[in-house]
Amino acid sequence: MTEPVLSLRGISKRYGPLQVLKNVDLDVYPGEVVALLGENGAGKSTLSGIIAGSRAPSDGTMTWLGQPYAPAAPRDAIDKGVVLIHQELQLLPHLSIAENVFIGRWPMKNGMIDRAQMVHRAQEQLARLNLHIPATRKVAGLSTANQQLIEIAKALALKARLLILDEPTAALGGAETEALFEQVRKLRSQGVGIIYISHRMEEIRKITDRIVVLRDGERVHEFADSSTPVRTIVESMVGRSLDRMFPALPEPSSRAVLQVSGLSSPDGSFRDVTFEVHAGEIFGIAGLVGAGRTELVRAISGADPISAGSIRLEGMELKLRAPSDAIAKGIVMVPEDRKDQGLVVGHRISENIVYANLDKLGGRWITAGMKRVFAEKAVAKFGVKGRAEQYASDLSGGNQQKVVIAKWLMREPKVVVLDEPTRGIDVGARAGIYDIIVNLAKQGVAVIVVSSDLEEVLGVSNRILVLAQGRQAGILTRGEANDVSVMELATI
Structure with missing residues (x-):
């Protein structure tokens, strides 16, 4: 396999006496989708934030394409080609879809924002996700699912070399999820490395190549095959045996x-x-x-x-x-x-x-x-x-x-x-x-x-x-x- 696009060694993060990450190692290779799994509070978002430049590690080192990598801010990471799509929506509701997609990096012409080009390029990204909404429309009033797709369109427009997807399908239905998966597969074929965070086990099995599990801030397991039984993966995440997921339902009244x-x-x-x-x-x-x-x-x-x-x-x-x-x-x-x-x-x-x-x-x-x-x-x-x-x-x-x-x-x-x-x-x-x-x-x-x-x-x-x-x-x-x-x- 080629050299990793991103390598993490001994990454730790402390907030005062609270340690949320402990000596985490991680490699992501070009053209692979790595699932990063763990319970809430396991450290997934903290680790993603460190990679994307919104947090600084307390200890450890990172390399990007073999060179030292220590982004001081998200802009540093974006400039390198590292893009994080947050679970929580980051859109500005009173701006148009196109303005949200290109905010901070407007296409320019003769010293002015080229709005026609901006709308055209944004519409192209929306079409890739089968989202048929005018890019000139304001974000305010759009459904949560459509806003999530716009967040994804922002990342696609950035032409990332490493894409971190944090619960990207949490608000999406079947058709929207399949459109996203199609784009993930295309990006993978183009050599983009992808870190995929999700709690939906079936999509992990469908879209990822390798699974890394965090528990209580530590890397506890790696599964080289995403077809590993769901029960095995979940028990690794929670650190205990799962007898059942859904409890038995009571018989309702006729009232x-x-x-x-x-x-x-x-x-x-x-x-x-x-x-x-x-x-x-x-x-x-x-x-x-x-x-x-x-x-x-x-x-x-x-x-x-x-x-x-x-x-x-x-x-x-x-x-x-x-x-x-x-x-x-x-x-x-x-x-x-x-x-x-x-x-x-x-x-x-x-x-x-x-x-x-x-x-x-x-x-x-x-x-x-x-x-x-x-x-x-x-x-x-x-x-x-x-x-x-x-x-x-x-x-x-x-x-x-x-x-x-x-x-x-x-x-x-x-x-x-x-x-x-x-x-x-x-x-x-x-x-x-x-x-x-x-x-x-x-x-x-x-x-x-x-x-x-x-x-x-x-x-x-x-x-x-x-x-x-x-x-x-x-x-x-x-x-x-x-x-x-x-x-x-x-x-x-």
Whole structure:
């Protein structure tokens, strides 16, 4: 094999007394896709940041094409040909797609930005990803999936020699994921080295050549063959045997808690949707990107308006003008984007939990002691790995998600809606969230789970509603539902 394009030796990173990386070695060769796996908090993002110049190592050395490599800033890495696509979106919503793709490196003509060239080149990158949106359109208002594809288009436009993809398909559906894989294969054939970070085991097996596993900041295993059994890889990640992923589901009651009848949205994103969710039932919603899944549950949760139909809770029709109306009636929602919509990441865990429960603490005044006791109860009850006074920004993705779930479940709701509950979360943390979902059902709560991960929606649902282009394609029982039957309905 040729010399590696990137070599890391003894890379360590400390934040005060906390060591998050310990003597990590890694080689990436031209034209290979290396999977970098590990639980949340294993050090994957820290290592990626060091390679991409956003963090400096405490110890260790790096070489790029055989020469010493120590980027002082992301621009230094980009200039070398190292590009990182972050899991968290980095777009500027009030700029156009083309401006976001070429920000900081505008195509120039006669001393001015060549906007025609910029739009043309951006449109070419979007077409490579089968994203048919005018490059002149502003990013604001685009779906999370489309914004993720724009992030990828930025990297493609940079003509990277080493590309780091951090959870690139977390918000993508099947067609978008395949378009991305096609580009990854093309880049690999052109000699580009790729570090691929994902929690989706099946895509790791499909797209990568080699697997490196981190655990607690250390490199613990390398699998030379990506066809290694998933169970073996996952057990290496978590450091223990996995007996099961999805817990056994309870039998739901015959009592309908939530009834949705003929529901339609003003913009046509979903039309004439009818279903009911029973006490103790986990009701899955599946469909391709753009099918209207998120729009539907946002309407049920009072975040978006409806143009027709009704929503009934325990037989009583609801008039929801805002999320606060739904919350007051006992319907809560854990949104798809936890950092943008679910948390105030710059505030403490305790503050985030209390914000959603001010009325539960009672009285006009809330003391620091009341806040701490309430938050500590939530942290312990829902298995958040963190102290109540820690900042939410310091937590791993899995624990941030548990905080969002905890703050709503402390209200003891009647209906819980979870939109992409395990997006960007490692296998070990997923199991904990599945346990929370099933325990809710055991307590008689009606649970709705929206997921683009087909294995997940099949694994946790008693029944599954399948949407196709905003229309209700069908509702499958647990016995009827499998990957084939769901996809047949989703592609009608």
